[in-house]
Amino acid sequence: MSDTESSAPQADRGSIFARMAQFGRATLSIALDAALPPLCASCRTPLGNPGGLCPGCWSRISFIAPPYCERLGIPFAYDPGPGILSIEAIADPPAYGRARAAVRYDDVARDLVHRLKYGDRLDLATSMGRWMARAGRELLEDADALVPVPLHWRRLWGRRFNQAAVLAKAAASNSGLPVLTGALRRMRATPQQVGLSRSARAANVQGAFAVTQDGKAAIYGKRLILVDDVLTSGATVDACARTLLRAGARNVDVLVFARVVAAARVPI
Ligand SMILES: [Zn+2]
Numbered sequence: 233m234s235d236t237e238s239s240a241p242q243a244d245r246g247s248i249f250a251r252m253a254q255f256g257r258a259t260l261s262i263a264l265d266a267a268l269p270p271l272c273a274s275c276r277t278p279l280g281n282p283g284g285l286c287p288g289c290w291s292r293i294s295f296i297a298p299p300y301c302e303r304l305g306i307p308f309a310y311d312p313g314p315g316i317l318s319i320e321a322i323a324d325p326p327a328y329g330r331a332r333a334a335v336r337y338d339d340v341a342r343d344l345v346h347r348l349k350y351g352d353r354l355d356l357a358t359s360m361g362r363w364m365a366r367a368g369r370e371l372l373e374d375a376d377a378l379v380p381v382p383l384h385w386r387r388l389w390g391r392r393f394n395q396a397a398v399l400a401k402a403a404a405s406n407s408g409l410p411v412l413t414g415a416l417r418r419m420r421a422t423p424q425q426v427g428l429s430r431s432a433r434a435a436n437v438q439g440a441f442a443v444t445q446d447g448k449a450a451i452y453g454k455r456l457i458l459v460d461d462v463l464t465s466g467a468t469v470d471a472c473a474r475t476l477l478r479a480g481a482r483n484v485d486v487l488v489f490a491r492v493v494a495a496a497r498v499p500i
Pocket of ligand 1: 273
């Protein structure tokens with residue numbers, strides 16, 4: 233009956249418009265894909281498949297695998313046996329339990345992070361998250377939820393998305409673990425950590441994070457994995473871990489896409 237058709241609920245019309253918009257975007261994306269071949273995420277060589285690396289970049293990316301410091305995940309030059317810690321982990325133990333990274337931070341890793349962060353190549357997160365899930369398999373098995381390191385709202389405004397949250401969702405997708413995007417908040421816009429000394433980095437992020445009102449119930453008594461794109465000195469994730477533990481989290485591990493590794497360490 234025409235009566236029922238004309239009184240279609242508002243929600244249905246909304247969903248029709250949403251579907252039309254989606255169709256438009258999909259058509260545009262297909263048109264762009266047809267016009268431009270997919271490029272290597274790092275060096276922009278044309279590729280057969282989207283979201284990947286060319287053979288040259290693939291051979292240069294440096295995945296982190298054992299042997300490494302059980303605590304910090306810093307690669308060792310040789311295998312000292314299970315449970316051996318690095319000098320750093322003993323001299324200056326972090327607030328978090330274990331840290332794991334998918335790759336070493338080098339030219340290829342930097343390109344991937346930059347394209348994800350500033351180039352709107354969100355499709356890269358699928359591969360990056362898969363590599364992170366592999367590097368952090370033990371952490372994911374022991375965790376209740378993932379918590380991305382938050383951006384300050386002003387930076388989020390400029391970039392429109394938080395790369396740590398995008399990576400956390402990609403890394404959690406197979407495990408089905410929840411990603412608590414609103415649990416932590418960055419209270420002040422800390423200057424970029426790049427170029428700061430180790431102690432300046434720690435001072436820079438001191439008191440920069442807080443657990444939100446909703447976050448308190450979500451994290452209490454939980455085993456968490458903090459997620460970020462790059463780990464440099466560890467000052468940021470350490471400050472976040474302290475904040476989460478003070479608010480009652482049971483345990484905090486750290487999973488990042490890339491970590492800065494000075495050189496292969498000789499274990500003690
Ligand atoms: Zn390449």
